[in-house]
Amino acid sequence: MKKIKRFVPLLILPVIALVFLIEPVLAAEALPNPLGITNPDDLIARIIKTFLGVVGAIALLLFMWGGFTMMTSGGSPERLKKGRDSLFWAIMGLIIIFGSYAITEAVFKILSGVSIA
Numbered sequence: 001m002k003k004i005k006r007f008v009p010l011l012i013l014p015v016i017a018l019v020f021l022i023e024p025v026l027a028a029e030a031l032p033n034p035l036g037i038t039n040p041d042d043l044i045a046r047i048i049k050t051f052l053g054v055v056g057a058i059a060l061l062l063f064m065w066g067g068f069t070m071m072t073s074g075g076s077p078e079r080l081k082k083g084r085d086s087l088f089w090a091i092m093g094l095i096i097i098f099g100s101y102a103i104t105e106a107v108f109k110i111l112s113g114v115s116i117a
Contacts, residue, residue, distance in 0.1 A: 041112045052101050059097060063090040 037043050066086030073079035 041108070045108060048104055052097060052104075056094070056097050059090050059093040062086060062093065066090055 035043070035046075037046065063086075066083045068083075069086060070080055070083030073083060
């Protein structure tokens with residue numbers, strides 16, 4: 001009997017916690033939608049568009065870094081090669097980004113009629 005009395009508070013605490021967790025969920029019906037998106041396809045499209053924008057910004061920074069490396073090489077062949085390689089891979093990254101954007105846009109239009117743009 002003493003062991004049961006010790007465990008009663010441990011059994012009551014999860015019930016109280018569930019009440020406090022379920023109540024906000026029930027009250028959440030009145031909350032406005034901050035994204036303004038009701039369709040999961042629109043949410044996925046917005047996430048992909050944001051991701052491609054961030055990756056494009058990173059590619060632009062790499063392009064600038066490659067140009068800066070070449071400009072400050074002072075005629076050093078290894079720094080010129082490093083800058084040229086950086087520019088080459090930044091351009092390849094941009095080509096991949098634009099290609100993935102075109103493919104994603106085509107797939108979304110075919111499957112759901114939602115446009116990323």
